[in-house]
Amino acid sequence: MAIPLKYNVRSLLVRRVSTGMTAGGIALVVAVFVVTMAMVAGLGTMISDTGESDNMIVLRKGATTETYSAINLDQFEAMKFLPQIRRDPAGNPMISPELPVQVLMRRTHGSSDNIVVRGVLPIALEVHSKVHIIAGRMFRPALGEVTVGKGLVGRYADAKVGSTMHFGRGAWKVVGIFSAGGSSFESEVWADIHNVQDDAQRGAYYAAVRLKMAPGADTDALINRIADDPRINLQAETEPEYYKEQAVVARQMNWLGMIVAIVMGIGAVFAAMNTMYAAVSARTSEIGTLRALGFSPGSVLLCFLIESVILATAAGAIGILLAMPINGFSTTFGNFVTFSTMAFNFRVTFAIMLEALVFSALMGVFGGWLPARQAMRMRVVEALRRS
Amino acid sequence: MDVKFAIDLEHVVRIYRRDEFEVRALDDVTIQVPEGRFVAIMGPSGSGKTTMLNLIAGIDHATSGRVSVGGEEITGMKERDLAAWRARHIGLIFQFYNLIPVLTAFENVELPLLLTPLDKAERREHVETALRIVGLADRMDHYPRQLSGGQEQRVAIARALVTDPTIVVADEPTGDLDAKSAEEILNLLTDLNRQFNRTIVMVTHDPRAERFVDTVYRLDKGILVGIEDGKGGPARAESAQAQA
Numbered sequence: 334m335a336i337p338l339k340y341n342v343r344s345l346l347v348r349r350v351s352t353g354m355t356a357g358g359i360a361l362v363v364a365v366f367v368v369t370m371a372m373v374a375g376l377g378t379m380i381s382d383t384g385e386s387d388n389m390i391v392l393r394k395g396a397t398t399e400t401y402s403a404i405n406l407d408q409f410e411a412m413k414f415l416p417q418i419r420r421d422p423a424g425n426p427m428i429s430p431e432l433p434v435q436v437l438m439r440r441t442h443g444s445s446d447n448i449v450v451r452g453v454l455p456i457a458l459e460v461h462s463k464v465h466i467i468a469g470r471m472f473r474p475a476l477g478e479v480t481v482g483k484g485l486v487g488r489y490a491d492a493k494v495g496s497t498m499h500f501g502r503g504a505w506k507v508v509g510i511f512s513a514g515g516s517s518f519e520s521e522v523w524a525d526i527h528n529v530q531d532d533a534q535r536g537a538y539y540a541a542v543r544l545k546m547a548p549g550a551d552t553d554a555l556i557n558r559i560a561d562d563p564r565i566n567l568q569a570e571t572e573p574e575y576y577k578e579q580a581v582v583a584r585q586m587n588w589l590g591m592i593v594a595i596v597m598g599i600g601a602v603f604a605a606m607n608t609m610y611a612a613v614s615a616r617t618s619e620i621g622t623l624r625a626l627g628f629s630p631g632s633v634l635l636c637f638l639i640e641s642v643i644l645a646t647a648a649g650a651i652g653i654l655l656a657m658p659i660n661g662f663s664t665t666f667g668n669f670v671t672f673s674t675m676a677f678n679f680r681v682t683f684a685i686m687l688e689a690l691v692f693s694a695l696m697g698v699f700g701g702w703l704p705a706r707q708a709m710r711m712r713v714v715e716a717l718r719r720s
Numbered sequence: 721m722d723v724k725f726a727i728d729l730e731h732v733v734r735i736y737r738r739d740e741f742e743v744r745a746l747d748d749v750t751i752q753v754p755e756g757r758f759v760a761i762m763g764p765s766g767s768g769k770t771t772m773l774n775l776i777a778g779i780d781h782a783t784s785g786r787v788s789v790g791g792e793e794i795t796g797m798k799e800r801d802l803a804a805w806r807a808r809h810i811g812l813i814f815q816f817y818n819l820i821p822v823l824t825a826f827e828n829v830e831l832p833l834l835l836t837p838l839d840k841a842e843r844r845e846h847v848e849t850a851l852r853i854v855g856l857a858d859r860m861d862h863y864p865r866q867l868s869g870g871q872e873q874r875v876a877i878a879r880a881l882v883t884d885p886t887i888v889v890a891d892e893p894t895g896d897l898d899a900k901s902a903e904e905i906l907n908l909l910t911d912l913n914r915q916f917n918r919t920i921v922m923v924t925h926d927p928r929a930e931r932f933v934d935t936v937y938r939l940d941k942g943i944l945v946g947i948e949d950g951k952g953g954p955a956r957a958e959s960a961q962a963q964a
Contacts, residue, residue, distance in 0.1 A: 335834075336834075337834065339823070339827070340820065340822060347821075618818060619818075619820055621818075622814070624779075626807065626812065626832045626879075627805075627808075627832060631800075714780045717818070
């Protein structure tokens, strides 16, 4: 049987100051880790939730985002009646031409951000089934009205029903607020596509077309048809695939977060190592006694390793608690793929908490390994002599 | 009549290396201690007493010679095997008690039992019995800092006895105690020897100890210079060889 855990726990509690200092350092590292991962998770969810599995996005061939795409009216008309496109109860094909443009919008407190104004037709509400009007109403075409995503409310001075927004060449009346299931649409302003075309002087071009596939439709056949039909000659992909590629920002943030966490973690490992070396040094005679009583060198190694892991994991739990208030906190982020500002919520998920605990336990293992090995290698006689 | 030896040291040499110097802590020592004896190893500081005790307890290795304890030769045992052997056969008592400060008296005494196959209830029974024998049944939940020196040493004795070891080895068990407590500890060890027929080997400077033991082995500069009867009983070593 191993040396009892209560020995480790009480030994840690006896050395309150050094244990507390080390635990504090590890807790801060874990808190930073959790906050970073929560930001990455929030970003990733915001981007990936934008897509719907039965929706397809159509862009110009070679375009990686809507920003670099253009679709003319003929191409749109040729697509409109493809059999794989679902129809609404009135028999209209659920296909939404869209034109997102960037505008500068004044924040509530001073500075301005790039915001996406998406020109759409009313059918967009049927194609994007996660989008729901939560206040006011949907804009009416050709009246210079807009509906704003709820992520903009409170951040931008005029993002409220009844206000007038000033962007582009005109003034736009805000008539409604919509939600979109936490997706990036919530960081957009939606307006009539023809008003947006006029205002942006884009002519009769769209940037993208979104369509909802009929139940059981052959996705590959539709993609091939859109690509191969000489009247259309565009590229199509499902929205989840498209947004997976757009999530590059989240992936890069993830790597950045991991690098920061690892660098800070190395610092914390040295702190844990220092504490455990001090523990081994202070308890040399106890080690000698345990060994003399018959506990094997391996038991002693395990004992100090476990102690280090207990210290680090407990500190990790504190770090998670420190970071918890960030859960659900809403902020904005400049997306350099779409060159627009997006609102998202930090998300502290169960998986992140588990990763944080594993991360802290690893800090304990690395910090405790060398001191534990030193304890294991002590000669019993030498250790007892220091009594 | 066949005499069983609890301890059998044959031409044992222990050399320590300190930088470029060699120190012969024990020099060709041969002794045989029959089972059930209470013996003392005495001698001036640096005479090799503790080295001899460490070799008997299996916490140090002889440079040459043969060490058998309880009929088992331990000279060539690997460290891991030796640890397991100590847990089964040796009860250790130290000068400074060496109790684990963060564990209660009960938990300290229970420690060596964690290396046995006993279940929790059996361990509790053994610990309570051991603490009752040393007169500390009412101090089970006390931490070492809440006990006097004499009481701490009693807990250490209970810890040494609790596994029912072949041999109890005690390194200066009275060295850190006042006269009254030292007397009580020596009486307790004598009782344990008499009542349970336990072989006890004690290293001591304390001349009072001679009154309690059967045999005194005298060492000087690593050499066994004499075997004497203690006043506790006649020397019954079957053979002993002092190296002049």
